[in-house]
Amino acid sequence: MTIAPPRPTTDARRAFFDARPADSAAVDLSVRIGSLTLANPVMPASGCFGPSLGRLIPVAELGAVVTKTVFGTPRGGNAAHRLTEIRAGMVNSVGIPSRGAAGYLASQHPLYLALGVPVIVSVGGHRPGEYAPVVQGLRGAGDAYELNVSCPNLDRHGTDIGSDPDAIGTVVRLVRQETDKPLIVKLPVLVSSIADCAQAAEAAGADAVCVANSIPALPLTADTRSPVLGNVIGGLSGPNIRPIVLRLVWLAARAVDIPVIACGGIETADDALDYFSVGARAVQVGTASFGRPFAMVDITRALQERCLAAGAADIGELIELWRA
Amino acid sequence: MTSTTGNTPAAPATAAETPAVAAAREDLAALRRQQAFAAADEAALDGLIAVRPPERRPRPDPVWDDAPVLVHEVVGERYRRLVLATDTIATTALAGQFLMITVPPAEGERILLPRPMAIHRRHPEQGTVEVIYGVAGRGTTALADVAVGESLLVTGPLGRGFEFPDAAEPDAALPTAAHPRPARTALMIGRGVGVCAIMGSVEDAARLGIAATVVLSGRSRANLIGPADCAELGARVIPVTDDDGSSALPALGGRLRGLFGSAPPDVILVCGAGVLARLAAELGAEWGVPVQVSLEAHMACGLGYCHGCAAPVATDPAVEGPLVCVDGPVFDAVLPGG
Ligand SMILES: Cc1cc2nc3c(=O)[nH]c(=O)nc-3n(C[C@H](O)[C@H](O)[C@H](O)COP(=O)(O)OP(=O)(O)OC[C@H]3O[C@@H](n4cnc5c(N)ncnc54)[C@H](O)[C@@H]3O)c2cc1C
Ligand SMILES: Cc1cc2nc3c(=O)[nH]c(=O)nc-3n(C[C@H](O)[C@H](O)[C@H](O)COP(=O)(O)O)c2cc1C
Ligand code: FES
Numbered sequence: 257m258t259i260a261p262p263r264p265t266t267d268a269r270r271a272f273f274d275a276r277p278a279d280s281a282a283v284d285l286s287v288r289i290g291s292l293t294l295a296n297p298v299m300p301a302s303g304c305f306g307p308s309l310g311r312l313i314p315v316a317e318l319g320a321v322v323t324k325t326v327f328g329t330p331r332g333g334n335a336a337h338r339l340t341e342i343r344a345g346m347v348n349s350v351g352i353p354s355r356g357a358a359g360y361l362a363s364q365h366p367l368y369l370a371l372g373v374p375v376i377v378s379v380g381g382h383r384p385g386e387y388a389p390v391v392q393g394l395r396g397a398g399d400a401y402e403l404n405v406s407c408p409n410l411d412r413h414g415t416d417i418g419s420d421p422d423a424i425g426t427v428v429r430l431v432r433q434e435t436d437k438p439l440i441v442k443l444p445v446l447v448s449s450i451a452d453c454a455q456a457a458e459a460a461g462a463d464a465v466c467v468a469n470s471i472p473a474l475p476l477t478a479d480t481r482s483p484v485l486g487n488v489i490g491g492l493s494g495p496n497i498r499p500i501v502l503r504l505v506w507l508a509a510r511a512v513d514i515p516v517i518a519c520g521g522i523e524t525a526d527d528a529l530d531y532f533s534v535g536a537r538a539v540q541v542g543t544a545s546f547g548r549p550f551a552m553v554d555i556t557r558a559l560q561e562r563c564l565a566a567g568a569a570d571i572g573e574l575i576e577l578w579r580a
Numbered sequence: 581m582t583s584t585t586g587n588t589p590a591a592p593a594t595a596a597e598t599p600a601v602a603a604a605r606e607d608l609a610a611l612r613r614q615q616a617f618a619a620a621d622e623a624a625l626d627g628l629i630a631v632r633p634p635e636r637r638p639r640p641d642p643v644w645d646d647a648p649v650l651v652h653e654v655v656g657e658r659y660r661r662l663v664l665a666t667d668t669i670a671t672t673a674l675a676g677q678f679l680m681i682t683v684p685p686a687e688g689e690r691i692l693l694p695r696p697m698a699i700h701r702r703h704p705e706q707g708t709v710e711v712i713y714g715v716a717g718r719g720t721t722a723l724a725d726v727a728v729g730e731s732l733l734v735t736g737p738l739g740r741g742f743e744f745p746d747a748a749e750p751d752a753a754l755p756t757a758a759h760p761r762p763a764r765t766a767l768m769i770g771r772g773v774g775v776c777a778i779m780g781s782v783e784d785a786a787r788l789g790i791a792a793t794v795v796l797s798g799r800s801r802a803n804l805i806g807p808a809d810c811a812e813l814g815a816r817v818i819p820v821t822d823d824d825g826s827s828a829l830p831a832l833g834g835r836l837r838g839l840f841g842s843a844p845p846d847v848i849l850v851c852g853a854g855v856l857a858r859l860a861a862e863l864g865a866e867w868g869v870p871v872q873v874s875l876e877a878h879m880a881c882g883l884g885y886c887h888g889c890a891a892p893v894a895t896d897p898a899v900e901g902p903l904v905c906v907d908g909p910v911f912d913a914v915l916p917g918g
Contacts, residue, residue, distance in 0.1 A: 265707070267668040268733075269643040306885020308906075312644055312735065324887070330898045337878045339888040341693045341719070346880070350887045353900035478717075479611055494692045546880040547682045547694050549644055549735060 272550055273314055283563040284570045285556075287319065287538050289515060290438030290463030292374060292400050294319035294538065297571070298528070298556045301519050301542030302378040302402060302442070303350065307367035312549040315371045317556050322540065323368060325380040325404045327354040328390045335486030340475055342484075345494030345521075346543045347475045349487035354380075357393030365397050374399040376440065379431075383411045384423045388430040400437050403427055403462075406444035406469035418444040418469075421456035428460035440517060442466040443508070445497075450504045451511035458512045466517040466540065467505045471497055494543040495521040502534055509535025523551060525558035533575050621854035622892070627916035628854075628861055629875070629893050631902045635740060640672035642738055642883070646731040650708060656803045659714050659773065660724055661700075662732075667707035669736050673699050675780030676741025676849075676874055676910050679711065680882040682733035683722045695719045696879045696905075698851075699737065700776035701809065702783065712776050712805055738882045739909050742781045742849050742872050744790060763790050767836070767845040768815075769860055771797035771827075774852020775805040777874040777909070781849050782806075786813040793845065795820060795836070797827045797852065833859055837866075844869055850913065861913040873913040877904035 285296035296319040300309075303324045315321065333353030340347055355363060360377070368375045377398035381387040387403055394401075405418030405427060417423045424441060431439060441457035443450060445468045454465045470491025475484045501520025509516045518531035519540035528539045544551040559571065568574035597605075651663035669679070680694035701710035715721055726732060744763040766785055768778045775796055785792035792815040798804045800823045810817045818835070820827040826835075844867035850860040851874035864871035877889035884906035891908055895901040902908065 263671070265668040265671050267643040267645040267666065269645065270668075304881075304886065306881070306883065308883040308885055309881075311641055312883075324885070331900075332895065332897045333887060333890060333900050336890045336892065338890055339693075339878050339880055339886070341691070343718070346692050348880070348886075348888060353887050355900075480615065495690070543692055543880075546886070547692055548733065 277557055283560050292438045296556050297538035298552050299540050301540040304542035304545055310371055313553050317553050318373055320374040320376050322376045323378050325378040326360045327380045330356045337485055340484045342475045345492050345496045347473050347490040347492050349485045349490035357390050376400045376402050378402045378404050380404045380407055384426040387427045388434050391431050391434045402440040402442050404442050416444050419447040421452045424456040425460040428462050432461040438463040440464040440466050444469045445471045450507045454508040454512045458514050464515040466519055467508050468501050497521045505536050506534040525555045528555050532571050624854035624858040625892050628913050630912045630914055631907050632912050643668050644735040647734045648731050649728050652728050658803055659712050662711045663708050665708050670702050670707045670709050671704045673702050673737035674741040675784045677737035678739050679734045679736035683719050686722050686725055689722045691719045691722050693880050698776035700779050714773050739905055742910050763846040765791045765845045767793050767848045769795040769850040769856050771852030777851040778849050782813050782815050829859055857913050861915045865915050871913040872910050874909045875904055879905055
């Protein structure tokens, strides 16, 4: 659908596509999430990716893609402003507009499938019982499901489902009855024990946990001290949350045997390696893609180059080499 | 959304008032004026905005680019002009499309989200585009520090721009706002940096032989964006400013009715203030001509996937409304019930 320019033109995007590295048999970046093998451990964070990004970056170089959270029934999303930036980072309260499982299948899933990498469908609910019907409604679409439990539980006066190990267990058990596909539980930051939450997910049959979601925050305008966001409260994301999430990933990785997928403020391969060094097995990139659309692909390429340069066969060996 | 006390004067000065208190009182009064203005602007858009029918021309593919800064200069008292070398964007961008500009890290300041900016001018032969911006908050303050010779990461061209009506529906007996006749004349109204969104259409008008009249609105003559561009492009300019009262809505409305009442333009394009969009929609309804308005919203991706840029269009609460970055930024402006 491009309008043919009157003459050939150049841009950095084209050069970036052309610079695709050769596959190297010497380095194995693959990672297993239950029965699913990803070619490399880099993927987008839910809500920070869409098929339209495929026009700007070679998505096929990612390990997987993750959809925006799909709820069972259509939801409209929050009032403007839905996002802003303050010194501490990005704050969003998009409100997860969703077309429901049927809407996702009809309008979004075909676009995700065309990207040519595994599709992880993020699933949400406002009661522990609401997740399994969404997975059922997806009728097998998707290579794995990420259960976004950072949602207020309407059965328990709005406490986050993901901060309640019992509720996490219920969600995973009910979804497990609907599907054999890999299940990832995406945990919130504000929990009394991330280890308890991760163990509840593992015990109920989850194949991985993702740590973590954005951190609840309240941005004010500088002049009138009024809330910037239509929803007043939003989620803080970006590089400043990295040390907070690093601690959670370290705690979770010590508590469970299933893989921990790290998500929080990752912008570069070095940030990803920080997380790998505290036990993460894969990483998700959110906010960084807005300012640098190619950030995820850059990380994937750099991880391969780092391993090659160090003569390491994989990321685990690279970290061992540093510490030897 | 915000309740405003715009008409309530600040507490009266007392004899014991120190300079610091006086300054704070002045700040408060300025804040109240600004709040009243913002509230009026938001209210003016209420019920006015509709997604445009499908485009006739496909949108160009967006790219990202490392665009060398060729010129970065102060214009007027409040704005800065950037000339960026970005070949593909300069060659493909349509009038009214925008860029996302990533502000590079500077000492002590990291800006995470790219800033949306209209493409003010396209120079396909030189492979350059121009952007004019005002320093508003942290992002644009940091942008102002970028030096000539550095590169900016830009993504674009993005969004749906302005379109001149060029074909009446075959079954339309007489041209109406819904079935306009091909544009031979256009009225364009821009205020402040909103002028930038319409300048691409002034360029198109010059190319297509459409007679353009451009209202440039701003605080003062020294602060108007676009007089030189319009002169270069052969458009008639109507400068209106706050300091002499000519930008006030009743004055501007009366003047435009006088100028166009007997021979209305074929289309009205507007950007920069909700109240101007409403005035344009009123004129459009009176004259039976279509009105297009370019809107702003906070944005993260610019590509339609973050769902951050909800347009001010009332929809069923269970259905997501249009997004400014992909369904706009240009929308139809139609008076409610019109
Ligand atoms: C399609 C489009 C075209 C635009 N074209 C121009 C232009 O040509 N020239 C120009 O000067 N400005 C333009 N703007 C407005 C410009 O994007 C804002 O002035 C800028 O984002 C403010 O950033 P800041 O960091 O200085 O302000 P801050 O207030 O510190 O920004 C905080 C956050 O709010 C967002 N934000 C604040 N004000 C606006 C706004 N008015 N519009 C959108 N986001 C905002 C910022 O992007 C940032 O995410 C345009 C906006 C849009 C949506
Ligand atoms: C605009 C935006 C939308 C998001 N939407 C979702 C979502 O739908 N589901 C979800 O589980 N997390 C969502 N998140 C959270 C991110 O997936 C991620 O957990 C968080 O942003 C932290 O990572 P980061 O610092 O790399 O951005 C969203 C974040 C942003 C910024
Ligand atoms: S800016 Fe992301 S959807 Fe519009």
